[in-house]
Amino acid sequence: MPNLKDLKNRIESVKNTRKITKAMQMVAAAKLRRAQEAAEASRPYSERFNSVLASLAASVGSAEGAPLLLRGTGKQDVHLLVVMTAERGLCGGFNSNIAKLAKNHAAELISAGKQVKVITVGKKGRDALKRELGDYFIEHIDLSEFKSIQYLNAQSIAKGIVARFDDNEYDVATIFYSKFVNVVSQIPTAQQIIPASFDEDSSSANQTVYDYEPDEETILADLLPRGVATQIFSALLENGASEQGARMSAMDNATRNAGEMIDKLTIEFNRSRQAVITNELIEIISGAEAL
Numbered sequence: 001m002p003n004l005k006d007l008k009n010r011i012e013s014v015k016n017t018r019k020i021t022k023a024m025q026m027v028a029a030a031k032l033r034r035a036q037e038a039a040e041a042s043r044p045y046s047e048r049f050n051s052v053l054a055s056l057a058a059s060v061g062s063a064e065g066a067p068l069l070l071r072g073t074g075k076q077d078v079h080l081l082v083v084m085t086a087e088r089g090l091c092g093g094f095n096s097n098i099a100k101l102a103k104n105h106a107a108e109l110i111s112a113g114k115q116v117k118v119i120t121v122g123k124k125g126r127d128a129l130k131r132e133l134g135d136y137f138i139e140h141i142d143l144s145e146f147k148s149i150q151y152l153n154a155q156s157i158a159k160g161i162v163a164r165f166d167d168n169e170y171d172v173a174t175i176f177y178s179k180f181v182n183v184v185s186q187i188p189t190a191q192q193i194i195p196a197s198f199d200e201d202s203s204s205a206n207q208t209v210y211d212y213e214p215d216e217e218t219i220l221a222d223l224l225p226r227g228v229a230t231q232i233f234s235a236l237l238e239n240g241a242s243e244q245g246a247r248m249s250a251m252d253n254a255t256r257n258a259g260e261m262i263d264k265l266t267i268e269f270n271r272s273r274q275a276v277i278t279n280e281l282i283e284i285i286s287g288a289e290a291l
Contacts, residue, residue: 039180086125087143120139155229178246
């Protein structure tokens with residue numbers, strides 16, 4: 001049977017842990033509200049921006065004059081995977097789910113004979129992928145020094161990705177992130193950003209015919225790089241909300257588990273103390289009888 005002092009120390013230790021997890025849960029809840037508002041506020045703009053690009057792309061098609069970011073290189077031999085995760089842990093399966101999706105996608109490409117290159121955004125994604133895909137890493141982007149994600153961060157990432165495409169380093173680029181649904185649900189998502197890919201709903205949503213000045217190709221050449229930055233910024237905001245939601249849920253579970261552990265240890269402590277008292281009484285009674 002455990003020592004009473006050890007049990008008491010263990011109970012105090014778990015109580016201190018519960019205080020920490022409860023505080024982290026409250027901090028995550030406060031951050032979640034801001035992150036969720038930012039993610040939801042970006043969705044209408046992103047959807048409308050994609051709708052305009054889809055309309056322009058539909059009118060241009062895959063003609064020779066179409067920008068390279070739209071028509072692509074004509075090959076799909078080299079794939080760039082941009083895996084976006086958190087800089088910190090303690091957020092349940094948030095990071096591991098994104099990494100798992102990226103691993104599975106990379107494995108499919110490699111088995112099909114494609115060449116894979118990986119850019120990681122966020123320390124946890126790099127750590128999760130290092131073992132299986134470390135040989136395919138070409139760059140790591142650290143955002144830990146930024147308290148909140150700004151459009152300039154996404155623009156900087158997008159410039160690097162587009163520059164690599166212009167240098168013919170890859171043919172297809174895909175970003176991996178987690179789409180925020182609610183506190184308990186975040187969906188790991190893979191989205192192709194180069195060549196530009198649009199949903200059928202986006203391209204058919206606006207059937208109005210416009211005359212463009214200058215021509216569609218010139219407008220697309222200017223908008224497509226911004227479109228890449230917009231998609232990355234939207235993904236980073238979704239990631240931010242998903243991370244805080246996952247952390248809030250994980251810390252809530254940890255707090256409840258700590259409470260259950262405290263209850264069990266308290267019962268064990270009381271039983272042990274009762275056993276010690278009983279033994280002492282038996283010894284006293286036995287001694288008295290001996291006299």
